[in-house]
Amino acid sequence: MTTIKFTFNGKAIELTTDPSRRFLDVLRNDLRHTGPKEGCGEGECGACAVLINGHIVNSCILPLANVHQQEVMTIEAFSKTKRYAIIEEAFIHEGSVQCGICIPGMIIATESLLNKNPDPTESEIRIGLSGNLCRCTGYNMIVKAVQRAKERGRGLW
Amino acid sequence: MSTINRSVPKVDAKDKISGKMLYVSDLHIDGMYYAKTVRSTISKGFIKSITLPELPEEVTVVDYRDIPGKNNVKMIFEDWPVFAEKAISHYGEPIMLVVGPNKAIVQDVVNEIDIQYTLAEPVFDMVNSVVDYHFTKGNPESAFKNAKRTIKYTYETGYQEQAYIEPQGFIGTIEGNKVHLTGSIQAPYYVKNAVVETLACDPSDVRIVQANVGGAFGGKEEFPSLIGCQLAVALKKVKKPIKLIYEREEDMEVTTKRHPAKITMEAAIDENHHISAIKAHVGIDGGAFTGLSSVVLSRAMIAATSAYTIAHLQVDGDVYLTNTVPNGAFRGFGAPQMIFAVEMFMNHIAKDLSKDLHAYRLNHLAKQHDLTTTSGTFRDPILMPQMIEKACEMSDYHHKKTLYERPGSYKGIGMSWFLHGCGFTGSGEAEHIKAKVKLRKDEQDNVHLMIAAVDMGQGAKTTLMKVAAEVLKRPLETIHFDNPDTDQVPDSGPTVASRTAMVVGGLVARAAKQIKDNWVDGKVQTVHESYKQPEYMSWDQATFTGDAYPAYSWGVNVVEVEVDKASYEVTVKNIWSVYDVGKSLDDNIVLGQADGGTAQGVAYGYLEVMRHKDGKIVNKNMTDYVIPTAVDMAKTETVLFDNPFALGPYGAKGAGELTLVGGAPAVATAIEMAINKRIYKIPATPEYLMELIHSDNN
Numbered sequence: 001m002t003t004i005k006f007t008f009n010g011k012a013i014e015l016t017t018d019p020s021r022r023f024l025d026v027l028r029n030d031l032r033h034t035g036p037k038e039g040c041g042e043g044e045c046g047a048c049a050v051l052i053n054g055h056i057v058n059s060c061i062l063p064l065a066n067v068h069q070q071e072v073m074t075i076e077a078f079s080k081t082k083r084y085a086i087i088e089e090a091f092i093h094e095g096s097v098q099c100g101i102c103i104p105g106m107i108i109a110t111e112s113l114l115n116k117n118p119d120p121t122e123s124e125i126r127i128g129l130s131g132n133l134c135r136c137t138g139y140n141m142i143v144k145a146v147q148r149a150k151e152r153g154r155g156l157w
Numbered sequence: 158m159s160t161i162n163r164s165v166p167k168v169d170a171k172d173k174i175s176g177k178m179l180y181v182s183d184l185h186i187d188g189m190y191y192a193k194t195v196r197s198t199i200s201k202g203f204i205k206s207i208t209l210p211e212l213p214e215e216v217t218v219v220d221y222r223d224i225p226g227k228n229n230v231k232m233i234f235e236d237w238p239v240f241a242e243k244a245i246s247h248y249g250e251p252i253m254l255v256v257g258p259n260k261a262i263v264q265d266v267v268n269e270i271d272i273q274y275t276l277a278e279p280v281f282d283m284v285n286s287v288v289d290y291h292f293t294k295g296n297p298e299s300a301f302k303n304a305k306r307t308i309k310y311t312y313e314t315g316y317q318e319q320a321y322i323e324p325q326g327f328i329g330t331i332e333g334n335k336v337h338l339t340g341s342i343q344a345p346y347y348v349k350n351a352v353v354e355t356l357a358c359d360p361s362d363v364r365i366v367q368a369n370v371g372g373a374f375g376g377k378e379e380f381p382s383l384i385g386c387q388l389a390v391a392l393k394k395v396k397k398p399i400k401l402i403y404e405r406e407e408d409m410e411v412t413t414k415r416h417p418a419k420i421t422m423e424a425a426i427d428e429n430h431h432i433s434a435i436k437a438h439v440g441i442d443g444g445a446f447t448g449l450s451s452v453v454l455s456r457a458m459i460a461a462t463s464a465y466t467i468a469h470l471q472v473d474g475d476v477y478l479t480n481t482v483p484n485g486a487f488r489g490f491g492a493p494q495m496i497f498a499v500e501m502f503m504n505h506i507a508k509d510l511s512k513d514l515h516a517y518r519l520n521h522l523a524k525q526h527d528l529t530t531t532s533g534t535f536r537d538p539i540l541m542p543q544m545i546e547k548a549c550e551m552s553d554y555h556h557k558k559t560l561y562e563r564p565g566s567y568k569g570i571g572m573s574w575f576l577h578g579c580g581f582t583g584s585g586e587a588e589h590i591k592a593k594v595k596l597r598k599d600e601q602d603n604v605h606l607m608i609a610a611v612d613m614g615q616g617a618k619t620t621l622m623k624v625a626a627e628v629l630k631r632p633l634e635t636i637h638f639d640n641p642d643t644d645q646v647p648d649s650g651p652t653v654a655s656r657t658a659m660v661v662g663g664l665v666a667r668a669a670k671q672i673k674d675n676w677v678d679g680k681v682q683t684v685h686e687s688y689k690q691p692e693y694m695s696w697d698q699a700t701f702t703g704d705a706y707p708a709y710s711w712g713v714n715v716v717e718v719e720v721d722k723a724s725y726e727v728t729v730k731n732i733w734s735v736y737d738v739g740k741s742l743d744d745n746i747v748l749g750q751a752d753g754g755t756a757q758g759v760a761y762g763y764l765e766v767m768r769h770k771d772g773k774i775v776n777k778n779m780t781d782y783v784i785p786t787a788v789d790m791a792k793t794e795t796v797l798f799d800n801p802f803a804l805g806p807y808g809a810k811g812a813g814e815l816t817l818v819g820g821a822p823a824v825a826t827a828i829e830m831a832i833n834k835r836i837y838k839i840p841a842t843p844e845y846l847m848e849l850i851h852s853d854n855n
């Protein structure tokens with residue numbers, strides 16, 4: 001048992017538990033935030049992605065200890081932001097959503113990518129999304145959504 | 158002409174994007190227990206003994222002795238046990254569930270259970286046939302007797318894993334005698350009927366609700382019936398809410414996959430170099446239990462000449478059982494294997510006869526009024542010549558072909574032409590499914606679709622709601638469609654076989670018309686509709702004769718590749734597709750199906766490798782089983798041709814599977830061009846390409 005302190009969706013929190021636990025389990029079971037999904041549990045699919053200090057991280061292979069003193073944001077809080085509204089509109093407009101299980105992770109990946117590079121080329125977008133697997137869409141409509149988001153969201157990132 | 162194809166925002170998109178949408182593993186019930194499956198660690202043999210550790214308080218094991226009814230997962234044949242009794246038929250076969258309030262403790266108990274076996278010799282080759290079908294068209298014998306020459310090749314295809322991103326799972330509760338299961342499923346009534354048989358209970362004591370589904374592709378057609386039955390038995394015994402979610406490796410090791418196949422094609426060539434007859438043998442590996450394999454085999458056999466018309470045919474097929482994971486439904490359902498074989502065979506024949514590939518294939522293309530493989534009729538217009546021309550123009554096919562055919566280019570462009578029979582094969586719809594739908598208008602004049610159709614990402618909700626809105630001339634917001642609950646909705650059949658838009662959509666349109674015609678403001682009104690077979694259809698299952706499908710969708714895929722000279726790695730550069738799905742009910746949805754289906758079909762041809770070793774799946778996680786990423790996936794360009802089908806809603810035919818079935822031969826023929834060798838099996842991996850490049854007799 002250790003006490004881990006971090007900023008969770010804008011609020012400072014403390015958890016006293018086994019620090020080696022998977023952060024995804026802490027999110028889903030202890031904090032009841034089910035926006036991050038479990039697709040593979042081995043860091044391959046990106047369904048469990050969260051933002052840590054603005055960068056995408058797969059929470060299924062992250063020990064809780066690693067978020068100590070960090071800023072964590074999940075889709076639940078990101079979905080309240082202006083940037084999210086732009087990304088959401090783009091995903092709806094382009095028809096990028098099928099079963100949806102990969103989509104919260106894709107949104108996190110989009111935010112992380114545009115954070116780093118507000119004007120990515122198509123191939124940079126593909127590379128930026130390549131840690132997130134989608135079995136339904138074949139990615140093209142997701143790539144188009146990111147292109148639309150970056151255009152319509154100029155100045156936000 | 159209707160403008161229904163204009164895209165609207167998908168009705169469930171917002172909740173999915175924001176992460177609010179709950180899938181089965183997101184559901185939580187206070188005080189719920191967790192279940193884990195104990196599985197065999199041998200491929201064939203008998204259980205000698207099972208030694209349980211001392212069970213912690215509140216932990217229960219559930220096995221075949223707890224089954225009140227039949228130890229069988231209700232499908233077509235009775236050979237798939239809910240829990241193994243003595244005999245073990247494949248590695249990973251379920252033997253019992255361990256259930257308890259603490260997941261970690263449940264897992265510890267699973268690890269401590271000691272099972273001893275008597276080993277038997279497993280069978281991994283396709284030798285043990287349990288289903289064999291045969292049919293003929295015309296007089297193949299005499300055509301072969303009069304042939305100027307014959308050409309024969311064998312083609313092989315491997316496993317393919319659905320790889321939905323959400324693993325299988327259920328959550329269940331029990332109240333009195335009533336079992337209530339919520340799961341990631343495609344066929345609520347399949348699960349219900351199976352659970353009723355296993356529990357030997359009154360049908361009203363089983364309630365199945367579809368949870369939001371995170372991808373299925375056929376993988377959640379029949380397999381969830383097995384998990385549902387196991388969980389129902391556990392609920393009866395434990396009497397607590399129980400959650401059973403597969404982990405990724407478990408899912409990939411033990412759930413059904415696309416059948417590996419071995420297909421031998423022999424053609425009789427007449428004096429005009431035309432194919433006068435074909436003999437085909439289709440062998441598919443069913444794995445340990447028959448499951449749906451017989452139906453998969455039928456669809457494969459009926460696709461024996463795909464988009465071509467051949468006058469005389471003899472088609473034979475077998476389902477072989479092996480001591481491996483049972484294979485089952487996967488988007489395309491036998492057609493991808495067959496269409497790969499047909500397309501490669503057509504190319505190989507043209508090469509053997511030194512004919513122009515394109516012209517030779519065009520000469521054999523099916524035309525309206527031709528007889529199908531089963532001597533039914535292609536009744537509707539066939540637009541393939543225009544579609545092929547369009548595909549060639551979009552892709553600059555002919556020009557690129559001339560460039561890439563130069564030796565040493567290591568570039569290739571390949572093309573596939575194909576059809577897909579829409580809906581169930583043969584009399585399945587009329588005799589077995591007998592789909593029913595119900596529409597209910599409430600006092601606020603909202604119309605509720607009470608149907609068992611499942612939205613698993615393919616857009617069934619938006620599509621069917623649009624159909625109702627369009628017929629009623631009412632805003633989409635006034636139409637409601639909840640996830641099916643067998644306590645509420647009639648059996649409109651499973652969400653499979655590209656039947657939902659065409660068949661269920663057709664019933665929804667008819668029911669909506671009834672409401673419209675009898676509309677009274679502010680009054681509750683309920684209507685029912687049920688499936689009627691088109692009058693022109695006749696089918697004889699014993700001889701495989703007649704109209705196997707009410708309609709056909711058609712497609713053309715063009716794939717451009719580059720092969721690395723040193724590593725033989727294939728890069729897909731571009732994909733162009735042209736589809737005739739009758740009438741698109743929403744362009745974004747159909748184009749999304751096209752992108753996703755084509756990605757799966759192309760990857761099946763060169764990228765996705767799954768093998769077993771001694772019956773144990775080797776590629777059992779997303780690291781070892783590679784599916785395309787955004788980088789692997791080429792840009793796609795898709796064009797839809799309108800060709801409305803009289804009996805589909807607004808002319809719609811099937812779309813979901815069509816987009817997958819032509820991918821593999823398109824990429825394989827492109828690779829053939831790039832390396833100037835012939836491909837006989839998929840996936841065309843770098844190792845296989847190396848073998849081909851270094852072999853002299855290819």
Ligand code: FES
Pocket residue numbers: 037038039040041042043044045046047048049058059060061
């Ligand atoms: S669940 Fe974390 S990467 Fe797949």
Ligand code: FES
Pocket residue numbers: 097098099100101102103133134135136137322371372614
């Ligand atoms: S939308 Fe289904 S996995 Fe991406």
